[in-house]
Amino acid sequence: MAEAVYSLKGKRVYVAGHRGMVGSALVRRLTREDCEVVTATRQEADLIRQSEAEALMARLKPDAVFIPAAKVGGILANDTWPAGFLYENLMIAANLIHAAHQVEVEKLLFLGSSCIYPKLAPQPITEDALLTGPLEPTNEWYAIAKIAGIKLCQAYRKEHGRDFISAMPTNLYGPGDNYNLQTSHVIPALIRKAHEAREAGAASMTIWGTGSPMREFLHADDCADALVHLMQVYSEPGHVNVGSGEDLTIEALARLVMKVVGFEGDLEKDLSKPDGTPRKLMSADRLRALGWTPKIGLREGLKDAYDWFLKNQA
Secondary structure: OOOOOOOOOOOEEEEOOOOOHHHHHHHHHHOOOOOEEEOOOOOOOOOOOHHHHHHHHHHHOOOEEEEOOOOOOOHHHHHHOHHHHHHHHHHHHHHHHHHHHHOOOOEEEEEOOHHHOOOOOOOOEOHHHOOOOOOOHHHHHHHHHHHHHHHHHHHHHHHHOOEEEEEEEOEEEOOOOOOOOOOOOHHHHHHHHHHHHHHHOOOEEEEEOOOOOEEEEEEHHHHHHHHHHHHHHOOOOOOEEEOOOOEEEHHHHHHHHHHHHOOOOEEEEEOOOOOOOOEEOEOOHHHHHOOOOOOOOHHHHHHHHHHHHHHHOO
16 A cells, blocks of 8 residues: 555645536545535636636635546547537646646646547556557547646646646546437446337347447546545656556447346447447556555446436436
């Protein structure tokens, strides 16, 4: 177990993007720490506007900052709105990291995404694979903004001695996820499709592509727990992968979702749709060496996500 290098006890902690899936999970997790959590809605401060981000940070004067705030979406959303994904995520990262430096925040954690890695990176993907090859074309806009955020943290650490770190989560899911089929990631899309197929008494449900790509998933509450752990024990320039260390095919995932939802029909494949990256499993070795492992299994996590969907979306 890594030794603590930073204590959250008695600290004022700002969570940017607290209404999102990861941000809300972080707020839940931080209730177990002896700290004061502060947040702000988009109406209070638009983080894309530099003046508003700087004014917010000057007003809050946090000791520690988590930045899960981002414009997010799946393959379709990334491919449809490249300018929005690049511009808005660049602005959020640049504005908050610079503003944190200005008010002398003690510690900051920036949240990236596994799409920062090359499309054909060796598996499992280690942290040093960053910038070693071309990105997946459908989400390179989001990836480039997130890479810029990592490099900003490294630059402020190098030039100004700031204790700014970065974490790269794998595919996340859980309470508060986005279930809009036009903009959602794979798990919420599958949950909604299976639920609607069951409710309609449909004979089958359809997934995109061949179902053969391999993907890794982590529950948002596990991610939040890992991020709090990193905030307390990690202080290095390099980013850290945050994942389960295990993957499965999209077809196997879809069949598991069908079981959790209780849909007993067939699974069809729309071969006209893209598969995306063939495999994306991140190495969890660095995080394991720091003393953290996930606690929520995939079936248990899917049930939790579906329960939230039923209460809030269905």
